[in-house]
Amino acid sequence: MKKGLTMVSLPFAAMIFMTACNNDEVQSPPPEQEMQEGTNQSTMNASNSTMNFTEFDLEVDYKGMNNEFDAEYEKEANEKIEAKMEDKQNDKKLEGDKAYEELAPKLEQLTFDQNTSDEDVMKEVLKTFDLKEDFQKFELEVTFNDGTKKEYKMDK
Numbered sequence: 001m002k003k004g005l006t007m008v009s010l011p012f013a014a015m016i017f018m019t020a021c022n023n024d025e026v027q028s029p030p031p032e033q034e035m036q037e038g039t040n041q042s043t044m045n046a047s048n049s050t051m052n053f054t055e056f057d058l059e060v061d062y063k064g065m066n067n068e069f070d071a072e073y074e075k076e077a078n079e080k081i082e083a084k085m086e087d088k089q090n091d092k093k094l095e096g097d098k099a100y101e102e103l104a105p106k107l108e109q110l111t112f113d114q115n116t117s118d119e120d121v122m123k124e125v126l127k128t129f130d131l132k133e134d135f136q137k138f139e140l141e142v143t144f145n146d147g148t149k150k151e152y153k154m155d156k
Helices: 002-020 041-048 096-109 118-128
Strands: 053-061 068-075 081-087 092-095 137-144 149-155
Touching: 068 096, 081 096, 092 096, 118 137, 118 149
Parallel strands: none
Antiparallel strands: 053 068, 053 137, 068 081, 081 092, 137 149
C-alpha cells in the first residue's frame, strides 16, 4: 500500500516543483481600466488596449562583453503572461511581475504594425526602450494580435 501511495505522490510532487520553478510568469497583471463617465468608447479602447502583439522578443547586442539588452513578453491564449528583461549594461535582470511592470508601459507605447518598414520599427524600439543606436546586432521577433509573425534583424 505504501509503495502505491509513493508511486502516485512522487509525480504529483514533481509537477508542483516544476510549476514553482517558472519565475517569469506574471502573477497578477493589472486589471483593465474601468470606463469613466463621459469617456468616448473608441478613445477608451485605444488607451485601454494592452499591446499590438502577443509576443515580443528583443535582443540588442553592443560592442564588448556584458553589453546586451534582452526583453521578452508573451501573452498566451489562456491569458497567462510571461515577461523577462535583462539589461547587462545597467546590471538589471527582472522576471515575472517586476519585468512586466517595467516592460508594459514601453510595449504599450509602440505603434508599429506589420506594414511598418524595418528601419522605422528599429528606430521606434530603440527610442522607446532608450537604447543606443551604436549596436552591433538588433533582433526582434514579434507576433501581432492577428497572428502575423515578423522578424526584424540588422547587423552593423
